[in-house]
Amino acid sequence: MSGTLCIDGIAVPFSDGQTIIEAARTAGVYIPYLCHRPGYAPYGSCKLCTVKVNGRTNTACTLPAADGQTVISNSPDLQHDRQRITQMLFVEGNHFCPSCEKSGNCQLQAVAYHQNMLDNHYPHFYAQREMDASHPDILIDHDRCIFCNLCVRASKEKDGKDVFGIAGRGIHKRLVINSPSGKLKDSEISVDDEAAHVCPTGAILVKRSAYLAPIGERIYDGHPISEVACEKAVIKAGEASGYPSCDPTKLAESAQQNGGPDSHYAATMPPAPDIKHGR
Amino acid sequence: MNSFIRSVLAEADYKPERLLQMLRAVQAQYLHIPNAAIEQLAAALHIPRTQIIAVAEFYSFLHLTPQGRYDIHISDSITDRMLGKEKLLNYLAEKLRVNVGEVRADGLVSLNNTSCTGMCDQGPAGLVNGYALTRLDPARIDVIAKLIEQQAPLSDWPPEFFAVEEPVRKPGLLLNQPFENGAAIRATFARGLTETLAEVDSSNLRGRGGAGFKTALKWRTCAQQTATPHYVICNADEGEPGTFKDRMLLDLYADQVFEGMTLCAAIIGSDQGLLYLRAEYLFLYEQLQRVLKRRRDSGLLGRNILGHDGFDFDIEIRMGAGAYICGEASAQIESLEGKPGIPRVKPPNSVICGYQRKPTVVDNVETFFAATHIAVQGGSWFAEVGTAQSTGSKLLSISGDCARPGIYEYPFGTSIEEILQDCGADDVMGVQVGGPSGTFISNRELQRRIAFEDLSTAGSFMVFNNSRNIFDIVQNFTDFFAHESCGFCTPCRVGTTLLKNQLRKIVEGNGAAVDLEELNEICLVVKNNSHCGLGDSAANPILSTLASYPELYLKQLKQSSFTPGFDLDATLAVARRMAQRDDDAAHLSQVEN
Ligand code: SF4
Ligand code: SF4
Ligand code: FES
Numbered sequence: 037m038s039g040t041l042c043i044d045g046i047a048v049p050f051s052d053g054q055t056i057i058e059a060a061r062t063a064g065v066y067i068p069y070l071c072h073r074p075g076y077a078p079y080g081s082c083k084l085c086t087v088k089v090n091g092r093t094n095t096a097c098t099l100p101a102a103d104g105q106t107v108i109s110n111s112p113d114l115q116h117d118r119q120r121i122t123q124m125l126f127v128e129g130n131h132f133c134p135s136c137e138k139s140g141n142c143q144l145q146a147v148a149y150h151q152n153m154l155d156n157h158y159p160h161f162y163a164q165r166e167m168d169a170s171h172p173d174i175l176i177d178h179d180r181c182i183f184c185n186l187c188v189r190a191s192k193e194k195d196g197k198d199v200f201g202i203a204g205r206g207i208h209k210r211l212v213i214n215s216p217s218g219k220l221k222d223s224e225i226s227v228d229d230e231a232a233h234v235c236p237t238g239a240i241l242v243k244r245s246a247y248l249a250p251i252g253e254r255i256y257d258g259h260p261i262s263e264v265a266c267e268k269a270v271i272k273a274g275e276a277s278g279y280p281s282c283d284p285t286k287l288a289e290s291a292q293q294n295g296g297p298d299s300h301y302a303a304t305m306p307p308a309p310d311i312k313h314g315r
Numbered sequence: 316m317n318s319f320i321r322s323v324l325a326e327a328d329y330k331p332e333r334l335l336q337m338l339r340a341v342q343a344q345y346l347h348i349p350n351a352a353i354e355q356l357a358a359a360l361h362i363p364r365t366q367i368i369a370v371a372e373f374y375s376f377l378h379l380t381p382q383g384r385y386d387i388h389i390s391d392s393i394t395d396r397m398l399g400k401e402k403l404l405n406y407l408a409e410k411l412r413v414n415v416g417e418v419r420a421d422g423l424v425s426l427n428n429t430s431c432t433g434m435c436d437q438g439p440a441g442l443v444n445g446y447a448l449t450r451l452d453p454a455r456i457d458v459i460a461k462l463i464e465q466q467a468p469l470s471d472w473p474p475e476f477f478a479v480e481e482p483v484r485k486p487g488l489l490l491n492q493p494f495e496n497g498a499a500i501r502a503t504f505a506r507g508l509t510e511t512l513a514e515v516d517s518s519n520l521r522g523r524g525g526a527g528f529k530t531a532l533k534w535r536t537c538a539q540q541t542a543t544p545h546y547v548i549c550n551a552d553e554g555e556p557g558t559f560k561d562r563m564l565l566d567l568y569a570d571q572v573f574e575g576m577t578l579c580a581a582i583i584g585s586d587q588g589l590l591y592l593r594a595e596y597l598f599l600y601e602q603l604q605r606v607l608k609r610r611r612d613s614g615l616l617g618r619n620i621l622g623h624d625g626f627d628f629d630i631e632i633r634m635g636a637g638a639y640i641c642g643e644a645s646a647q648i649e650s651l652e653g654k655p656g657i658p659r660v661k662p663p664n665s666v667i668c669g670y671q672r673k674p675t676v677v678d679n680v681e682t683f684f685a686a687t688h689i690a691v692q693g694g695s696w697f698a699e700v701g702t703a704q705s706t707g708s709k710l711l712s713i714s715g716d717c718a719r720p721g722i723y724e725y726p727f728g729t730s731i732e733e734i735l736q737d738c739g740a741d742d743v744m745g746v747q748v749g750g751p752s753g754t755f756i757s758n759r760e761l762q763r764r765i766a767f768e769d770l771s772t773a774g775s776f777m778v779f780n781n782s783r784n785i786f787d788i789v790q791n792f793t794d795f796f797a798h799e800s801c802g803f804c805t806p807c808r809v810g811t812t813l814l815k816n817q818l819r820k821i822v823e824g825n826g827a828a829v830d831l832e833e834l835n836e837i838c839l840v841v842k843n844n845s846h847c848g849l850g851d852s853a854a855n856p857i858l859s860t861l862a863s864y865p866e867l868y869l870k871q872l873k874q875s876s877f878t879p880g881f882d883l884d885a886t887l888a889v890a891r892r893m894a895q896r897d898d899d900a901a902h903l904s905q906v907e908n
């Protein structure tokens with residue numbers, strides 16, 4: 037199935053199997069994300085990509101795109117919450133950007149810039165996490181892990197190895213390594229694995245590569261993440277875009293004739309029973 | 316150890332989805348999950364060790380480090396606190412010479428808090444090696460301490476320590492209705508499966524787990540799925556603090572709950588059912604197994620049930636291991652698959668893609684129980700009771716400040732006032748309807764009603780009188796959510812802890828006006844962005860009391876525009892110690908403005 041959805045007043049086409057975030061990204065509309073990565077199974081944990089779809093809150097990285105959806109991404113409320121969620125990630129771990137090897141190449145940092153984050157806002161947790169430098173080629177600084185699960189998915193789905201896992205509950209989450217000693221050096225990881233390169237923060241780093249690209253010449257030094265992330269030039273809502281702007285009412289009407297917005301899963305599914313913790 | 320683990324594996328038929336059962340057995344034997352066991356299980360089950368570590372760290376009753384041979388948990392539910400739990404816990408700690416949260420040096424005993432154990436009507440309550448202890452008092456604690464020092468096996472402890480009563484104070488539509496085992500299955504086949512589903516439909520029965528999704532629609536959707544097999548799951552993970560009506564149903568009406576699952580199986584075309592029993596109800600396990608056996612022996616489970624050719628269905632009981640989030644249907648399914656209980660991404664819903672990625676109906680104990688009567692009596696019999704949107708009756712578990720705590724059954728639409736009268740509550744300050752994730756009703760709103768249209772509830776009903784401090788209640792609930800957050804998503808994982816700390820700052824008198832604003836803002840970020848119902852409701856206790864008692868919050872604030880969140884002088888203690896001085900000049904006074 038393919039069709040058109042409407043994001044902040046811009047008509048965005050999508051093709052079969054795309055989620056909202058991917059439809060947006062390929063069309064050049066940036067919705068911030070951290071636990072998502074093109075080509076990876078959706079996960080939906082960081083909640084940065086939270087948008088309103090036909091009035092309901094949802095994550096753009098997990099929700100299939102459907103004809104006629106009206107998506108709001110850049111409302112002041114959503115932008116505010118996104119900034120706060122990013123700040124939560126910063127206070128949960130220990131992120132010393134000025135001394136971090138990943139600075140300028142770090143998605144977390146770039147997303148924070150995109151959101152005009154000027155401080156951490158919340159009191160720090162001062163987490164005590166250990167560094168794992170045991171592996172000859174790869175380093176893990178647990179201080180910077182945001183539990184996006186990308187290394188877990190990379191190792192399992194791309195490398196076929198299952199090197200990583202996330203254990204613990206609630207605020208006690210931690211990244212664990214699948215080896216008898218729990219150390220990276222005794223795991224099956226190799227520096228050529230996707231898992232060694234996928235981390236959106238400076239948590240997993242390849243040794244001896246830190247300053248190959250000097251500061252000032254790094255990915256996000258020259259281009260904001262909104263551009264880097266998208267395949268096409270960035271469109272800000274309201275700007276001329278090459279895509280027609282959309283009239284949400286009209287779009288919804290035409291979609292209604294095709295079975296309604298959300299028809300793609302609504303047809304087979306009763307309205308989400310979302311069984312609350314109630315028992 | 317090798318051979319013990321092999322026997323555990325064999326018992327679980329080498330099925331990785333039974334990982335929790337295996338780890339429970341290992342924990343019971345070695346008082347923790349030893350590394351060697353992790354290695355052996357991972358190899359035998361072909362799962363990564365990280366999955367086993369993740370599971371062991373996710374569930375409250377599993378541990379990677381040894382616990383005491385007597386492992387005691389005391390319920391930290393607000394009603395237990397109101398019954399003097401704090402003092403008792405300290406007394407117990409003193410008697411056993413162990414700190415809360417620690418294991419005694421000789422390894423004999425460990426002592427911890429735990430979330431609600433489902434005994435709020437007979438607290439203060441606790442668990443010893445998983446078995447429920449009720450009505451704790453200093454005298455019992457004296458005996459318990461002695462028994463532990465003598466290393467007496469639990470079987471030698473006085474049975475009354477473990478006695479769980481089921482005080483059904485007011486039976487109604489369902490509890491008053493006689494029932495004969497097999498009657499619902501017979502009625503279902505006599506009428507026809509489609510026709511019975513139509514009766515469930517016309518009864519307008521909605522799920523009793525709190526969200527109130529229409530049962531017939533769920534069953535029909537599942538029945539229509541072409542993928543096979545289909546599964547029936549009975550959600551007996553009653554973890555909402557203040558509910559215990561499922562405990563009573565499983566204790567006194569287990570046959571009927573299983574029969575409800577069986578008729579659902581007939582309708583949706585399932586041959587396997589699972590009962591997910593919360594760890595805290597271990598005392599029911601053996602007895603439920605006996606009921607299952609009896610039902611198999613009398614042809615109510617197994618092959619060709621009651622002579623219906625090709626109708627095969629059986630039920631397996633799986634125990635949880637201490638995680639409130641596993642009451643959420645998709646988290647429960649993850650748990651049943653041997654993983655941490657993390658709610659899945661939706662869509663797709665469990666009805667389409669549930670247990671083992673197959674169509675699955677997950678319903679609450681009370682829903683299955685109600686369905687049996689509907690199958691026998693018909694839909695209109697049920698629909699005549701209650702209100703338009705909420706038909707039938709609701710079981711309530713009443714605890715807190717009232718003369719007669721226990722289980723009550725009311726037609727939907729009954730007012731809070733009437734319920735309070737029945738249970739003997741006076742001088743009421745407020746009522747928590749639906750547990751911490753529900754709604755706090757102040758005494759100015761007692762005319763409100765139990766119904767999906769007004770106050771929806773899974774059954775928890777906690778009464779507070781005017782002697783109670785509202786902040787004790789809100790803090791207990793907020794701490795509960797921070798403790799039980801699964802940690803999958805950022806706003807809930809980090810936000811619930813921020814909420815807990817921010818609330819503490821204000822309650823302890825260190826908050827300024829901006830801190831109250833901040834508290835409110837964190838509430839909204841957590842509520843609006845979380846992945847599942849837990850995060851969605853974690854801020855409810857603060858939000859609803861902020862709305863009901865703004866003046867109380869205001870009174871807690873410092874009358875200044877800036878207050879540091881820490882004690883400046885105290886942070887200098889280390890420096891003073893290192894410099895070996897403690898004169899006046901080495902102290903800072905707090906900044907005043
Ligand atoms: S190490 Fe990096 S990729 Fe892995 S979970 Fe943490 S932040 Fe994500
Ligand atoms: S809202 Fe809380 S409990 Fe639910 S998925 Fe997110 S972290 Fe887990
Ligand atoms: S990118 Fe969607 S939740 Fe993380």
